[in-house]
Amino acid sequence: MALQMLVQIPLLALAGWWLAPLLTRRIVDTFSTWNRSGISGILLASLVAVVWMLPRALDAALETSWVALAKFTSVPLLVGMPLAISWPRAGFVVRGVWLVEAIAMAFRLGWLYTVSPARLCSNYLLGDQRQTGKVMLAIGVAACLLLAWKLVWGHSRIERVR
Amino acid sequence: MSVLRTLLASLLILAAGIAVLAATTDGFRAFTSETARRIDVREHPRVLPPVPLQTAQGRIIDFPALRGRWLLVDFIYTRCMTFCSVQGTEFGQLQRRLAGPIEAGRVVLVSVSFDPSRDGVAQLAAYQQRSGDRGTGWLAVRPTNPSDLDTLMRVFGVTAIRDGLGGYVHNAAIAVVDPHGRLVAITDWDAPREAEHYVLRGQVQ
Numbered sequence: 001m002a003l004q005m006l007v008q009i010p011l012l013a014l015a016g017w018w019l020a021p022l023l024t025r026r027i028v029d030t031f032s033t034w035n036r037s038g039i040s041g042i043l044l045a046s047l048v049a050v051v052w053m054l055p056r057a058l059d060a061a062l063e064t065s066w067v068a069l070a071k072f073t074s075v076p077l078l079v080g081m082p083l084a085i086s087w088p089r090a091g092f093v094v095r096g097v098w099l100v101e102a103i104a105m106a107f108r109l110g111w112l113y114t115v116s117p118a119r120l121c122s123n124y125l126l127g128d129q130r131q132t133g134k135v136m137l138a139i140g141v142a143a144c145l146l147l148a149w150k151l152v153w154g155h156s157r158i159e160r161v162r
Numbered sequence: 163m164s165v166l167r168t169l170l171a172s173l174l175i176l177a178a179g180i181a182v183l184a185a186t187t188d189g190f191r192a193f194t195s196e197t198a199r200r201i202d203v204r205e206h207p208r209v210l211p212p213v214p215l216q217t218a219q220g221r222i223i224d225f226p227a228l229r230g231r232w233l234l235v236d237f238i239y240t241r242c243m244t245f246c247s248v249q250g251t252e253f254g255q256l257q258r259r260l261a262g263p264i265e266a267g268r269v270v271l272v273s274v275s276f277d278p279s280r281d282g283v284a285q286l287a288a289y290q291q292r293s294g295d296r297g298t299g300w301l302a303v304r305p306t307n308p309s310d311l312d313t314l315m316r317v318f319g320v321t322a323i324r325d326g327l328g329g330y331v332h333n334a335a336i337a338v339v340d341p342h343g344r345l346v347a348i349t350d351w352d353a354p355r356e357a358e359h360y361v362l363r364g365q366v367q
Contacts, residue, residue: 036168043172047179051186059195059321122195122321122333 002132004061006139009052009075016080028085037094041086046098048078053109055120062123103143110136196333199319200348203337207344211317213310215274215303218286223303226343232269232361233339236351237320238302239277239330240289249334249351250293256354257300260361264299269361271300276322276332278304278311318345 035041051057052075060067087095112120113133119126184190192198210225217223225233234256238249253271263269273289275281281289286302305311315322322332336357338347349356 033164034167034171036164039168040171040175044175044179047175047183050179051182054186055194056192056198057186063321119196119331119333120194123323125323125325125331 002128002135004058005053005132006135009071012072012075013049013080013083016076016078017084018080019076020081020084023081023085031085032089035086035089037091038086038089039094041082042090042094042098045079045082045086046101048074052079053105059121059123099143099147103140103147106136106140106143110134110138110140195321196335199333203319203345203348207340207346208317209342209344210339211313213314214306216283216306218283218290218302220283222306223301225339228270228272229343230341231267232263232341233272233337234269234357234361235272235274235318235337235339236334237276237315237318237322237332238273238289238334239275239322239332240281240285241277242329244329246332246334250289252351252354253300254294254296256358257296258294259354260299260358261296263361269299273300273302274314275302275304276311276315276320277330278306319348 031041052061052071057067057071061071062068090098110133113129113136115133116129119129121129124132187193188198188201192201212224212226214222214224236249236253238246242249250273253273257264257271260269260271264271273286275286281304283304286304290300290302305314314320318337320332322330325331334351335348336351336354337345338349338357338360340346347357347360349360
């Protein structure tokens with residue numbers, strides 16, 4: 001479970017992020033008027049990411065081939081790529097809000113997976129679930145620390161792409 | 163200008179996103195596949211397939227042959243030494259509590275093995291024995307070939323995974339089948355009162 005949720009899916013998103021430079025300047029510029037401060041793109045990426053956080057979706061991706069295909073295409077193209085295009089446009093506030101929510105989500109899911117007595121996914125063992133929860137909590141803590149470090153000692157101005 | 167466009171784009175994306183989430187969760191009701199299974203069975207009762215099943219006595223029967231009474235079905239594997247062995251004793255107790263309706267021919271308990279390669283007729287009989295079987299109204303059965311097993315597991319929505327210790331972990335539950343041979347509900351295996359309620363209430367009608 002930890003592998004699929006915390007390694008495979010993030011790697012798929014990363015693949016999408018890295019593919020973003022393949023989009024021509026023209027395509028990106030067409031989107032940019034609809035994507036001020038990167039808000040539309042980040043919203044799209046977040047919603048698609050939420051779909052793939054549902055235990056039901058993870059089960060379906062293992063059991064049904066079209067869902068697996070949907071995962072392998074939507075995560076890079078609708079999560080990774082929009083984030084890659086939108087993040088440079090996002091200002092401090094948008095980035096801050098998104099990061100805080102992402103970290104909060106890691107804590108919520110991590111806590112839920114650690115304490116739930118019932119298996120949320122039919123295809124994973126309870127022990128797997130608990131372990132995934134603990135790893136998510138650890139990721140949340142690490143992200144918090146990294147964020148705090150950057151705030152205190154990092155850059156105070158973010159380069160924006162207009 | 164781009165503010166308005168972004169607002170419009172965001173609202174459209176939000177609407178589409180909510181629609182997709184609503185669709186994938188059956189209207190925000192089912193976040194796990196187990197809940198989804200239960201809702202699906204309740205809203206779309208399905209007729210059970212005529213798959214041959216071998217009983218602990220060696221006879222071959224099938225679900226259509228059991229029509230005319232309520233069936234309470236659970237899926238088991240007899241080698242289970244952990245908590246799911248409690249499933250057997252729970253069914254034994256259910257058999258005791260439903261003794262009246264069983265004797266009146268209104269209900270039959272059925273335990274289906276999802277590990278028929280290791281659960282033969284003798285293993286099924288031993289399983290019932292140690293679960294306190296009273297002798298009537300409880301059938302322990304096994305499908306006779308792998309594709310039939312797949313059909314059954316698909317219709318009932320049973321998922322079994324290996325637990326890494328030589329056994330299985332599965333979404334144990336009690337499936338309620340009405341006298342017309344349709345699967346109408348899935349209830350918790352450790353709260354058999356709910357399943358009983360279906361049978362007893364069904365009789366009052």
